[in-house]
């Protein structure tokens with residue numbers, strides 16, 4: 001599916017990104033394996049993870065090169081694009097997978113924890129996309145796959161920074177897909193669920209039934225389950241799939257609905273606060289989505 005194509009996969013040294021890089025190489029792509037080897041909170045530098053993935057790909061007969069840049073640096077991102085073109089003669093696919101977590105309830109969150117997470121997830125998406133979008137526009141071909149999360153789509157306690165950034169990546173998808181119409185560039189987002197160090201850091205539910213369900217679910221959510229969707233979205237075959245948010249978790253593949261007004265009331269001359277209280281809200285209540293307080297943000301087939 002990816003024969004002759006060149007891909008950048010950010011955060012490809014571990015977890016989901018590693019599996020994406022390996023499967024892309026297996027399907028014929030030449031891969032820039034980007035990863036500065038950060039800790040879960042974004043600290044540190046380690047060349048080991050990217051080196052190991054490139055060695056694995058080469059051992060299996062594929063083509064790959066390491067890149068240790070950070071998606072938080074625009075210069076590093078333009079460097080990734082240059083490296084892809086200089087090394088492999090082109091660039092066709094960008095996978096924005098890099099990520100960190102700094103979970104805190106908002107009332108305890110420091111400005112640094114807020115900024116660090118927004119910087120990797122949201123600014124990181126801008127930096128990589130901005131670095132390659134004109135190349136894609138000029139060659140009239142490109143596949144961009146962003147990484148979002150159920151945390152942003154539905155809401156997860158302790159993750160206002162992460163969820164806000166992740167929902168931002170889907171807005172980017174919707175708008176950039178429109179801006180890229182007619183250019184043979186597709187832009188989509190994936191909401192994955194997989195057992196990685198990221199999910200292991202989320203505390204187990206106190207309820208033993210929910211905790212057991214989480215354990216069972218995690219046992220069947222190997223990160224390799226995410227890569228096939230990314231490979232497909234990156235292929236020429238997926239030319240008509242754009243502006244979408246798709247989810248994948250263990251055996252489940254799903255799409256998120258486009259956000260749109262659910263029900264509309266009209267009152268000529270506008271609304272007063274009293275009319276909203278006495279008429280408007282009452283009429284809309286069955287259509288308002290309740291805020292679910294559970295830590296499990298998706299319907300759970302294991303309970």
Ligand SMILES: NC(=O)c1ccc[n+]([C@@H]2O[C@H](COP(=O)([O-])OP(=O)(O)OC[C@H]3O[C@@H](n4cnc5c(N)ncnc54)[C@H](O)[C@@H]3O)[C@@H](O)[C@H]2O)c1
Nearest residue numbers: 011014015016037038070071097098099149193194196198
């Ligand atoms: N695991 C899940 O269930 C899950 C759920 C929803 C969304 N996601 C998203 O999927 C993506 C992959 O997550 P994962 O679970 O594999 O995490 P992971 O922690 O296993 O891997 C993330 C990788 O990103 C790299 N990274 C961190 N900061 C970087 C930076 N500044 N520049 C480049 N690379 C950087 C890290 O070094 C690491 O190797 C993330 O965007 C994450 O938010 C994961």
